[in-house]
Amino acid sequence: MKKILFVMLSLTLLCPNMGYCRQNFDEQERINISVYERISPAIVAVEAQLKDGVSAGTGCIVTSDGLILTGSHVIEDAKDIDITTYNGQTYKAKFVANMAKNKDLALLKIEPKKPLQTVSFADSQEVKVGQKVLTIGNPFGFANTLTQGIISRIDYVKNRFQTDAAINPGCSGGPLLNSTGEVIGISQSIYNPDHNISNIGIGFAIPSNEAVKFISTFDRSKLASGTKNKNSK
Numbered sequence: 001m002k003k004i005l006f007v008m009l010s011l012t013l014l015c016p017n018m019g020y021c022r023q024n025f026d027e028q029e030r031i032n033i034s035v036y037e038r039i040s041p042a043i044v045a046v047e048a049q050l051k052d053g054v055s056a057g058t059g060c061i062v063t064s065d066g067l068i069l070t071g072s073h074v075i076e077d078a079k080d081i082d083i084t085t086y087n088g089q090t091y092k093a094k095f096v097a098n099m100a101k102n103k104d105l106a107l108l109k110i111e112p113k114k115p116l117q118t119v120s121f122a123d124s125q126e127v128k129v130g131q132k133v134l135t136i137g138n139p140f141g142f143a144n145t146l147t148q149g150i151i152s153r154i155d156y157v158k159n160r161f162q163t164d165a166a167i168n169p170g171c172s173g174g175p176l177l178n179s180t181g182e183v184i185g186i187s188q189s190i191y192n193p194d195h196n197i198s199n200i201g202i203g204f205a206i207p208s209n210e211a212v213k214f215i216s217t218f219d220r221s222k223l224a225s226g227t228k229n230k231n232s233k
Helices: 002-014 027-042 208-217 221-225
Strands: 043-050 053-061 067-070 080-084 090-092 094-099 106-109 132-137 145-155 160-163 175-177 183-190 203-207 229-232
Touching: 027 043, 027 132, 027 145, 027 175, 043 067, 053 183, 067 208, 094 208, 132 183, 160 183, 183 208, 203 208
Parallel strands: 094 229
Antiparallel strands: 043 053, 043 080, 053 067, 067 106, 080 090, 094 106, 132 145, 132 175, 145 160, 160 203, 175 183, 183 203
C-alpha cells in the first residue's frame, strides 16, 4: 500500500494534472506544431456547387473582414459557394475577382460577424530548392490537414514551385508555408497520371508574389457596388 501511495505521489509531483505529462518535442516537431496552431485559423474549406456536382478546395483568409484567396479552378462556373472556417462556422461566399488567364487565382468574400485571422506572405523570390515546406488543406474532405515536404524544383518557365509535400484533391487554393508560417505559394495541382488513384509526390504551387500582386491590384471599392473584378492582371 505504501509503495502504491509513493508511486501516486511521484506521478502527482511530475504531472500535476494527474496523468497528463507535457511531451518533449524535438525542434522540428515544435516548428510544425507552432505553424499549424498559428495558421490553421486563417485557412478555410471551399465548397462550390457546380452544374455537374461539387468542387472542393481550400482558401486563405487575406483580410480580417473576410476576403479569401483560393484557386480559380475550384470555383469556376459555381452557382453557390460555401466557406467553412477552422472552427466549423459556415458562410455563403461571393465571387469577386479572378486573375488573368492561366494564373488560377480567385478572390471570394464572406461577411463574418467578427474580425478573422489572416495569413501573411513571404517573398517567393527568396525560396530555395531543398527548403522545408508545410501545407494545410482539406484533402478529400479531411479538414485542416497538415503535411510537410521540401521544395523539390523551381520551374522558372511556368513560374511554379514543385514540392513533394502531399497535395491531394481538396487542397487547391491552400497555402504552401515556410518554417515561420508565411505563405510562399498557393497549392494548385499534382502530377497524377493514374487519375487520383495515388499521390506520387509531385505537386505544384503558384509563387506567393503572384498572389500578392493579384490582391494588391484588386479594387475593393467594387465590392460595395457589387461589380465583379473579372480578368484582373
